[in-house]
Amino acid sequence: MGKKNDALLTYLEDNARFAELFNYSYFGGMQVVKPQDLREASEVYVAVPDEKDEKDGLAVQAGKGRESGQRIRDIKKRLESGGWLRILAVEAQHDIAYCMPWRIMEYDCREYGQQIRRIQRKNQEADLSGEKKVYANAGERLGKFRKEDRIAPVYTLCLYHGVEEWDGPRCLKDMMDFGSAGHGGERHEWEKWFADYPMRLVCANEPVDGAGFQTSLGILFTLLPLRKNKAALRSLLEKNPVYRQMDEETANTVGILMGVKGFMENRKKYKEGDRYNMCQAIQEMIEDSRMEGEKVGWKEGEKAGRKEGEKVGREEEQKEGIRIFIQSHRDDGTEEEAIADKLQKYYAKTAEDAWSLLNNSKNGQCP
Numbered sequence: 001m002g003k004k005n006d007a008l009l010t011y012l013e014d015n016a017r018f019a020e021l022f023n024y025s026y027f028g029g030m031q032v033v034k035p036q037d038l039r040e041a042s043e044v045y046v047a048v049p050d051e052k053d054e055k056d057g058l059a060v061q062a063g064k065g066r067e068s069g070q071r072i073r074d075i076k077k078r079l080e081s082g083g084w085l086r087i088l089a090v091e092a093q094h095d096i097a098y099c100m101p102w103r104i105m106e107y108d109c110r111e112y113g114q115q116i117r118r119i120q121r122k123n124q125e126a127d128l129s130g131e132k133k134v135y136a137n138a139g140e141r142l143g144k145f146r147k148e149d150r151i152a153p154v155y156t157l158c159l160y161h162g163v164e165e166w167d168g169p170r171c172l173k174d175m176m177d178f179g180s181a182g183h184g185g186e187r188h189e190w191e192k193w194f195a196d197y198p199m200r201l202v203c204a205n206e207p208v209d210g211a212g213f214q215t216s217l218g219i220l221f222t223l224l225p226l227r228k229n230k231a232a233l234r235s236l237l238e239k240n241p242v243y244r245q246m247d248e249e250t251a252n253t254v255g256i257l258m259g260v261k262g263f264m265e266n267r268k269k270y271k272e273g274d275r276y277n278m279c280q281a282i283q284e285m286i287e288d289s290r291m292e293g294e295k296v297g298w299k300e301g302e303k304a305g306r307k308e309g310e311k312v313g314r315e316e317e318q319k320e321g322i323r324i325f326i327q328s329h330r331d332d333g334t335e336e337e338a339i340a341d342k343l344q345k346y347y348a349k350t351a352e353d354a355w356s357l358l359n360n361s362k363n364g365q366c367p
Helices: 002-012 015-027 051-056 100-128 138-143 185-192 217-226 230-239 248-257 261-265 278-331 336-347 351-362
Strands: 038-040 044-046 070-072 075-081 084-093 154-160 200-203
Touching: 002 015, 002 084, 002 248, 015 038, 015 075, 015 084, 015 154, 015 200, 015 217, 070 100, 084 100, 100 154, 217 230, 217 248, 230 278, 248 261, 248 278, 261 278, 278 336, 278 351, 336 351
Parallel strands: 084 154, 154 200
Antiparallel strands: 038 075, 044 070, 075 084
């Protein structure tokens, strides 16, 4: 489902939508994150340090190889507001990932490690240049990280846009095996002291009040939960004119995420000025889906009827074969008991069925 992931991430590259996603998810709609304060910050995290870092004792992370150790954020932005820096990131998921809390933690740890290495390198360069009093004590010099040094907090959001209900873990603790319930108090104590790592999860398949959104993200989040409910989707489209006047970016994203095939194949058909009538496109998709269902049902019915006809034909052929079998043995003077035995042997009939066939044939009935 890379195409759907790519479409959603491209849509969220817009600072206004990105900010609204965080304001909706973290702050209940309050305008805490402002679009003008966001800066693009996407980059690759490399697990294996270069030889210089390793030699100089800078913070490193284990990895098997430079290629396998790379991690790339889906979207990462810097929030620079009031003299403070915060890192905001989004990881989009179409399929349920049952190790997602660990993945989020790994991304965040790599971000923190990268920030620490920058500070360590800066401190080391200052010390080597002869600058005095870079480190206040041996502990600072050992870690190349001073008491007053600080790193920026990271906020990572997992945006799930699949159709099925999320049944995966929502925090690192959900992935742990603390033992069976039979261990009683001991298990509870281990759970209590476990250092959990929660995951901020937004499920786009869950109903939301789109009226509270200030950008077109509300349109998308209102439609996505209705992908499996065609009646509710039709009702929404009929009541709200906003779906008849959708901007191009939103229309394209809706078309891909909701599988509006007609729109994707012929966008011009639904273009009205600089807007797109996605109400018409989705309504046609629903109707096409209904007709396809009827067509499939008719084909299945035809197929079932053909199979039933073949079954009946085979039964009639067998009956005729049994009639000829009985008659030919009688013409040869075979005893009735012997014919009954042969019917049981060659046609897998019970003794009762075999004698019933013989009696019916005597009376002129089909066996």
